Amino acid sequence: xxxxxxxxxxxxxxxxxxxxxxxxxxxxxxxxxxxxxxxxxxxxxxxxxxxxxxxxxxxxxxxxxxxxxxxxxxxxxxxxxxxxxxxxxxxxxxxxxxxxxxxxxxxxxxxxxxxxxxxxxxxxxxxxxxxxxxxxxxxxxxxxxxxxxxxxxxxxxxxxxxxxxxxxxxxxxxxxxxxxxxxxxxxxxxxxxxxxxxxxxxxxxxxxxxxxxxxxxxxxxxxxxxxxxxxxxxxxxxxxxxxxxxxxxxxxxxxxxxxxxxxxxxxxxxxxxxxxxxxxxxxxxxxxxxxxxxxxxxxxxxxxxxxxxxxx
Numbered sequence: 001x002x003x004x005x006x007x008x009x010x011x012x013x014x015x016x017x018x019x020x021x022x023x024x025x026x027x028x029x030x031x032x033x034x035x036x037x038x039x040x041x042x043x044x045x046x047x048x049x050x051x052x053x054x055x056x057x058x059x060x061x062x063x064x065x066x067x068x069x070x071x072x073x074x075x076x077x078x079x080x081x082x083x084x085x086x087x088x089x090x091x092x093x094x095x096x097x098x099x100x101x102x103x104x105x106x107x108x109x110x111x112x113x114x115x116x117x118x119x120x121x122x123x124x125x126x127x128x129x130x131x132x133x134x135x136x137x138x139x140x141x142x143x144x145x146x147x148x149x150x151x152x153x154x155x156x157x158x159x160x161x162x163x164x165x166x167x168x169x170x171x172x173x174x175x176x177x178x179x180x181x182x183x184x185x186x187x188x189x190x191x192x193x194x195x196x197x198x199x200x201x202x203x204x205x206x207x208x209x210x211x212x213x214x215x216x217x218x219x220x221x222x223x224x225x226x227x228x229x230x231x232x233x234x235x236x237x238x239x240x241x242x243x244x245x246x247x248x249x250x251x252x253x254x255x256x257x258x259x260x261x262x263x264x265x266x267x268x269x270x271x272x273x274x275x276x277x278x279x280x281x282x283x284x285x286x287x288x289x290x291x292x293x294x295x296x297x298x299x300x301x302x303x304x305x306x307x308x309x310x311x312x
Contacts, residue, residue, distance in 0.1 A: 012056035028120030071285040074103035087127035101248035102287035113259035200303035203241035228255035237299040
């Protein structure tokens, strides 16, 4: 029973699936300081998890798994993990984005699209520190204490740097940095001009804004202008005006960032009440994303205020 519960091997991990790239998951678990208890087939997952004695991190590998099987098993995975309070990490490829998002988007699960071993290690460390999975031996507890010591040292260093910055600003002469107003509080919108370049009811105008944002990416090195939340808000607002539905995978493309990053932002914006998920009535394996009514109203107000300027 000692090995079954993971004692002597750090935090416990149970893997669901894991095909050709299962060795990468095992490597990441070892490097993150964990111990893989077992590997469970997707078909056997619900019954096997309910018999689990330990409280492990759950890593589910959806890559290459058929859509029908995923559509049947992912809701059961989510329900079982919620009942047992298990942190969940799901590995997927672009082909699985829509079926995984339909079941797990907005749930407290980390969705990793095409993850590297480093991505997996980072996700495991986050899951381990979520509070749901206990450390299982003295070595792990010592490791946690060391991490806490380093965190306290980092917090102290940041606090010292902030104190030094505040001192320099207090000593700055009149007209220096200390007198600079906050740009957000100082901003005042100009009156709307007759010649609108961002009609809040014109989908073509919104699409033009999106095209200008992509032009920057073509002219400057990548990653300089990443703003996935705004890119997705613009895309969904344009789609709303066009009467078009947007899949999760399509929205990830509109975000112009890595799919894992896009999925994380979609989850955050859904949690914030800006995005809503709409199941596809014709296909339970799919879901569409849309702006909430409140978010659409805010986009309308913004584009109305930005008339005559360049709201990119």
